[in-house]
Amino acid sequence: TDYDLIIVNGVVVTDTDIAELDIAVKGEQIAKIVPKGQLKDAKAARTIDAEGGYVMPGGVDAHVHLQEPPLFGKGSTADNYETGSRSAVCGGTTTMVTFAPQKKSEDTLLDTLHATHAKAKDVCYIDYSFHLLVGNPSERALSEFKTLREEGISSLKIYMTYEALQLHDGQILDVLLEARKQQITTMVHAENGQVIDWMTAQLEKKKMFAPKYHGTSHPPMAETEATYRAICLSEFMDTPILIVHVSTPAAAAHIKSAQDRGLPIYAETCPQYLFLTKKDLDQPGFEGAKCVCSPPPRESEADCDDIWEGLANGTFTILSSDHCPFRYDDAEMGKKSSVSEQYPLGHFKYIPNGCPGIETRLSLTLGEDRLDLKKFVEVTSANPAKLYGLWPRKGGLIEGQSDADINIWYPPGKMQEYILTNDMLHHDVDYSPFEGRTLKQWPRYTVLRGQIVWDKENGGLLGKKGYGQFVKRDASSLAGPRKAGEWEIPL
Numbered sequence: 001t002d003y004d005l006i007i008v009n010g011v012v013v014t015d016t017d018i019a020e021l022d023i024a025v026k027g028e029q030i031a032k033i034v035p036k037g038q039l040k041d042a043k044a045a046r047t048i049d050a051e052g053g054y055v056m057p058g059g060v061d062a063h064v065h066l067q068e069p070p071l072f073g074k075g076s077t078a079d080n081y082e083t084g085s086r087s088a089v090c091g092g093t094t095t096m097v098t099f100a101p102q103k104k105s106e107d108t109l110l111d112t113l114h115a116t117h118a119k120a121k122d123v124c125y126i127d128y129s130f131h132l133l134v135g136n137p138s139e140r141a142l143s144e145f146k147t148l149r150e151e152g153i154s155s156l157k158i159y160m161t162y163e164a165l166q167l168h169d170g171q172i173l174d175v176l177l178e179a180r181k182q183q184i185t186t187m188v189h190a191e192n193g194q195v196i197d198w199m200t201a202q203l204e205k206k207k208m209f210a211p212k213y214h215g216t217s218h219p220p221m222a223e224t225e226a227t228y229r230a231i232c233l234s235e236f237m238d239t240p241i242l243i244v245h246v247s248t249p250a251a252a253a254h255i256k257s258a259q260d261r262g263l264p265i266y267a268e269t270c271p272q273y274l275f276l277t278k279k280d281l282d283q284p285g286f287e288g289a290k291c292v293c294s295p296p297p298r299e300s301e302a303d304c305d306d307i308w309e310g311l312a313n314g315t316f317t318i319l320s321s322d323h324c325p326f327r328y329d330d331a332e333m334g335k336k337s338s339v340s341e342q343y344p345l346g347h348f349k350y351i352p353n354g355c356p357g358i359e360t361r362l363s364l365t366l367g368e369d370r371l372d373l374k375k376f377v378e379v380t381s382a383n384p385a386k387l388y389g390l391w392p393r394k395g396g397l398i399e400g401q402s403d404a405d406i407n408i409w410y411p412p413g414k415m416q417e418y419i420l421t422n423d424m425l426h427h428d429v430d431y432s433p434f435e436g437r438t439l440k441q442w443p444r445y446t447v448l449r450g451q452i453v454w455d456k457e458n459g460g461l462l463g464k465k466g467y468g469q470f471v472k473r474d475a476s477s478l479a480g481p482r483k484a485g486e487w488e489i490p491l
């Protein structure tokens, strides 16, 4: 045979092109990508007829929390590397970048990295890398950035909120300075932690404990202010940042105006901010806890419309899940982690922050039919790969350069629409905040490094635990500092 796998009759969509092309895979890579019909004489071990469906690069989800200790309120994340990556592959995501969380009490980042490697090794269904979550930018931690790069890590995340993680502005400058030297992309959780704590105390005094007050405690102003502050710190240090999980139109406007001035400010949003609003936090009983994340779902559908618009106009570089799974059972009953005797049932402030969504990110967003198809591939696959140093191995379909990571979607009219229920999903969480929504698309086949790992109609999950590999990353291939090379603190 000439090839291991051939995919014919598809409409191939990448971040730059859409065309009727056929794809040949040899080993783990894209070997050929040619006009429709040109592979008809080629011999392959397996041929998939896409029947006119879209064929896209596999999803790259660059914001995933797995097996993390309690950092965002009470409770450890529910999914481990096995169940989280299993859920990912069943929804068409073939590469994930998760967090390696350094606690404030720890001095080193390398130990954190090695401990996270141990969690992921031999259990992942998809390829993976880590962002270092810097909880303590000690002298030692900063001195380790260089080694991180040597070990294939080119990004880190810092927080402007959460008691367990919040850095003050001087610490942020320390991180940005060293990140600049090592060509590391810094992700920033931009919410003003002191504003949130103050609002939470006000609400508690008035006995306003219900989940919906989580939204009140995180006003848009707290996000807008921190976003603008992060942009100022980044411009001062002349080093790129990515603002994670942007939810507020006013914050997006600051980002857009910085981008219009030519600054390397990147931004991410998530399905939560496209699909959920304040109403989802205000449900009977404690149900609103299912939609508690930070930033929270915002005021109205008009806010969601603005976030969709930001995806369309390029304000948002990437669309990630921010999969940060906690069990509703934990939140409600307090049996395991989220409440104890000291922490009575039902206070919003003890609900761990985060929603599951690694499996639904692609299908929900594509099914809405609101984004240009190339834009969809750009924000869910190509750009996360470029921004985090995985391109062109991941996020593209380039002959001889890209891994054969491919999603083949249902052709128009071929998939029976259905209502999403949690039991269809493969995570280890007892709910999805998106249950009840209509799904109009789902990957029919998913290929990872040449292997068919998902076949919706013939066996579902076919991939094997442990097939996923750690992928070393380079520096971002998107625009970096405005002044290249040597640079001095402006003194």
Ligand code: URP
Binding pocket: 065, 072, 189, 245, 292, 293, 294, 295, 322, 324, 353, 354, 355
């Ligand atoms: O609510 C959220 N987003 N939880 C995850 C932690 C984070 O800040 O990304």
Ligand code: ZN
Binding pocket: 110, 114, 151
């Ligand atoms: Zn090492």
Ligand code: ZN
Binding pocket: 189, 244, 245, 294
């Ligand atoms: Zn965050």
Ligand code: ZN
Binding pocket: 063, 064, 065, 322, 323, 324
């Ligand atoms: Zn997150």
